Amino acid sequence: MSKVTDESGIMQAIIQERYGSAEVLEFRAVKKPTPQPDEVLIKVHAAGVDRGTWHLMEGKPYLLRIFGYGLRRPKVTIPGHDVAGIVEAVGTEVTKFNVGDVVFGTCRGSFAEYAVSKAPLLALMPAKLTFDQAAALPxxxxxxxxxxxxxxxxxxxxxxxxxxxxxxxxxxxxxxxxxxxxxxxxxxxxxxxxxxxxxxxxxxxxxxxxxxxxxxxxxxxxxxxxxxxxxxxxxxxxxxxxxxxxxxxxxxxxxxxxxxxxxxxxxxxxxxxxxxxxIAFNTEPALQAISELVENGAIVPSVERSYPLAEASEAVRHLAEGRTLGKVVVSVVRGVNHGMSRTVEVIPERGIL
Structure with a gap:
């Protein structure tokens, strides 16, 4: 398990400074992000790996670059979108979450020990899920x-x-x-x-x-x-x-x-x-609907394999082979499950969709 080594704001992360195959992903020490007033800082426990991460790594189709992801090199240097973890800090404008909340959703740069996200892109993590399972969902x-x-x-x-x-x-x-x-x-x-x-x-x-x-x-x-x-x-x-x-x-x-x-x-x-x-984008109502489906027992994420953060390039390579059953995740804090009890509102007697 990788750890922040001191209080200087340094963390371990996967860095991508050019487009290409999984070899462009490097494991480095970088500066820990600081949340803006409308953002949440998350201590990442697990990060999901999806086809979008692979496309952005390769920079293909080239239309993605035209859409603003960076013509010659990626604008966002830490890959990963799906995240599950614990709120470390909140911006001054955030009222939805508190420090210590267990959350999941999407963010910028989840292949790292810490990541920031806009509050509407996060939800409280269903108590019955592990961090790996939750990171597979958003x-x-x-x-x-x-x-x-x-x-x-x-x-x-x-x-x-x-x-x-x-x-x-x-x-x-x-x-x-x-x-x-x-x-x-x-x-x-x-x-x-x-x-x-x-x-x-x-x-x-x-x-x-x-x-x-x-x-x-x-x-x-x-x-x-x-x-x-x-x-x-x-x-x-x-x-x-x-x-x-x-x-x-x-x-x-x-x-x-x-x-x-x-x-x-x-x-x-x-x-x-x-x-x-x-082409679907995460929204607060959709993420909440997914949480309700989990709580009602309608869905359980299938996680085929998890990789430590330092081996995130192998996780992406495995996904790119196209033989994954269910999901692949990067387990940043390994061996830790959620298991926290909290009151969950049960939505009575209404259609799944």
């Missing part, structure tokens, strides 16, 4: 929720096909859709079949053995994995069904999967089917 959980609830307009009884069901977003989407009363079919590789079934999917398609074109008549398809043409996905939809393209996987170096989402949006008005893309 980006993937919010994306899965918004894909099903907001973009997909999911209602109970509908048939849902989730492509990429064994990954970080997909494993949570299977649980959320199942809890909402949907009939869920997951698509994954052979090694993910057992996991996806255990999460509640009624049936699972092994894409190494069966083409999804052999299945048809779904009310809603979530394509998280990418790599399939719009025509192939449309053939698996009902004539009145909805396709939600999640994230920016596949495609070229310039636009990545964003290009496919744009084509879907342009084509959709001329079809009886509804085609849409989704």
């Amino acid at each position: 980006t993937s959980g919010v994306t899965a929720l918004k894909a099903l609830r907001d973009a997909g307009k999911l209602v109970s009884g509908q048939s849902v096909l989730i492509i990429g069901a064994s990954g970080g977003v997909g494993s949570l989407a299977v649980q959320i859709a199942t809890a909402a009363g949907a009939q869920v079919t997951g698509v994954c590789s052979t090694r993910g079949l057992e996991l996806v079934r255990s999460l509640g999917a009624e049936s699972v398609i092994d894409y190494t053995q069966q083409n999804i074109g052999e299945a048809a008549g779904y009310d809603l398809i979530l394509d998280i994995a990418g790599g399939r043409s719009l025509s192939e996905l449309r053939r698996a939809l009902k004539s009145s069904g909805t396709l939600v393209i999640v994230g920016t996987e596949s495609g070229g170096n310039l636009t990545g999967g964003i290009g496919r989402s744009l084509r879907a949006a342009l084509l959709s008005p001329w079809l009886s089917q509804r085609l849409t893309g989704l």
Whole structure:
């Protein structure tokens, strides 16, 4: 376990000063951040690893650089967005949290011993979760929720096909859709079949053995994995069904999967089917909804593997291989679970979504 060695404001962190593969990530001692008036300083216990972190590490698709992440080198030099930890200090304008609160959410630079975040991007961490589990939730959980609830307009009884069901977003989407009363079919590789079934999917398609074109008549398809043409996905939809393209996987170096989402949006008005893309961002209501799903027992994050902070580059490399079951996390303070009791408001008798 790495520790701040003195009171001079120095911490250990992963630093990225150029774009490239995982080799660009370096473990260094750097200055501890100071929260602005509207920010919270978090002592990081765990940080989630997601596809967005990998894209920003490589600087691809290049459209990300144009969007303001840095043309030649990353503007934010400490990677990582998802975080779980304990509030160390609060800015003068923050009233939502107090020092010592156990929180999770998104921030700038979670691959470090300390990180800062805007208060609306954080929530109290569900007491039943470990820090590793909580760090696996924010980006993937919010994306899965918004894909099903907001973009997909999911209602109970509908048939849902989730492509990429064994990954970080997909494993949570299977649980959320199942809890909402949907009939869920997951698509994954052979090694993910057992996991996806255990999460509640009624049936699972092994894409190494069966083409999804052999299945048809779904009310809603979530394509998280990418790599399939719009025509192939449309053939698996009902004539009145909805396709939600999640994230920016596949495609070229310039636009990545964003290009496919744009084509879907342009084509959709001329079809009886509804085609849409989704790039989800964390919001306070969405994070609170995820917390409620955890407290109600609807979702449990699946953490395949955790790495110490000094080995964060290996965590990103493992994710980039595309064989992760559930989530990968960076465990900054290892061997410490949450286990703190607190009063939790139970939301009575209302729909999951």
